Amino acid sequence: MRLKDKVAIVTGSGAGIGRATAKLFAHEGAKVICADIDDSKANEIAEEIAKDGRKAKSLKLDVTDEKEISKVLPHIIESEVKIDILVNNAGITVTGSVEDLTTKEWDRQMDTNLRSIYLMSNKIWKHFKNNNGGIILNTASIASKIGIANDAAYCASKAGVEMLTRCMAKDGASHKIRVNCICPGFVETPNIQGYFDAQPDPQAAREFAISLHPIGRMGRPDDIAKGFVFLASDDAEWITGSSLVIDGGLLTALP
Numbered sequence: 001m002r003l004k005d006k007v008a009i010v011t012g013s014g015a016g017i018g019r020a021t022a023k024l025f026a027h028e029g030a031k032v033i034c035a036d037i038d039d040s041k042a043n044e045i046a047e048e049i050a051k052d053g054r055k056a057k058s059l060k061l062d063v064t065d066e067k068e069i070s071k072v073l074p075h076i077i078e079s080e081v082k083i084d085i086l087v088n089n090a091g092i093t094v095t096g097s098v099e100d101l102t103t104k105e106w107d108r109q110m111d112t113n114l115r116s117i118y119l120m121s122n123k124i125w126k127h128f129k130n131n132n133g134g135i136i137l138n139t140a141s142i143a144s145k146i147g148i149a150n151d152a153a154y155c156a157s158k159a160g161v162e163m164l165t166r167c168m169a170k171d172g173a174s175h176k177i178r179v180n181c182i183c184p185g186f187v188e189t190p191n192i193q194g195y196f197d198a199q200p201d202p203q204a205a206r207e208f209a210i211s212l213h214p215i216g217r218m219g220r221p222d223d224i225a226k227g228f229v230f231l232a233s234d235d236a237e238w239i240t241g242s243s244l245v246i247d248g249g250l251l252t253a254l255p
């Protein structure tokens with residue numbers, strides 16, 4: 001068990017990558033605080049983990065809401081005594097070019113994918129410092145590294161996640177706070193299905209996405225969860241400020 005007796009908060013754990021990460025962390029011995037804006041989904045995954053004989057708690061949390069975070073996080077810290085790992089995973093995709101995006105859509109994208117990571121990390125930082133360290137893991141994207149048509153705000157938000165990861169890693173190093181991110185390719189989740197459904201021909205969009213991955217398939221949520229377990233474990237004790245690309249080879253083979 002690589003995360004035995006650790007306590008981890010995983011945001012966006014109600015579906016997709018967050019859900020798989022919460023389950024795998026619990027399987028590796030961690031107690032997982034399953035945080036999601038959707039109460040029922042957070043409860044569902046926490047119950048599923050508990051039924052498996054592992055430890056989990058559900059938490060209704062909107063990562064864009066500073067007041068809510070400021071209220072809820074101290075309670076969690078107090079009741080758990082020590083938090084070891086924060087996975088900032090919650091995210092959404094707001095498609096559109098700069099010409100098409102409204103200011104409201106731009107702000108919603110940035111608030112959910114980027115500002116949220118600042119907020120959560122800002123509110124847990126002192127706890128990590130006082131406890132001689134902690135681990136922050138962020139979900140970035142291959143969109144941190146390449147520009148995608150009609151995805152201006154999403155790509156900008158994810159490039160921001162990657163840079164914020166590096167900056168936090170530098171600031172945290174002397175306090176034993178390690179900060180890393182994962183850059184997934186296309187992963188089979190409700191979010192990506194929503195992205196395909198928004199395209200003029202969803203089936204063609206799906207097939208095109210698959211064709212971008214030299215390994216010949218899209219990712220599974222577990223492919224990313226395994227990366228998070230590695231980065232959260234002592235096997236990664238000398239890794240900070242890095243971006244782990246898990247993309248079935250996509251970035252090696254762009255047309």
Ligand SMILES: NC(=O)c1ccc[n+]([C@@H]2O[C@H](COP(=O)([O-])OP(=O)(O)OC[C@H]3O[C@@H](n4cnc5c(N)ncnc54)[C@H](O)[C@@H]3O)[C@@H](O)[C@H]2O)c1
Pocket residue numbers: 011012013014015016017018035036037038041061062063064089090091092093112113139140141142183184185186187188189190191192
């Ligand atoms: N699926 C992919 O192909 C892919 C690729 C690269 C990066 N990502 C990133 O991975 C992360 C997870 O994506 P996914 O595909 O698993 O998404 P998903 O939509 O399947 O699941 C996301 C979860 O986050 C929750 N959530 C949304 N807004 C929230 C908020 N404000 N506060 C708390 N919870 C909130 C949702 O309720 C949902 O349960 C996101 O950051 C996404 O940008 C996904």
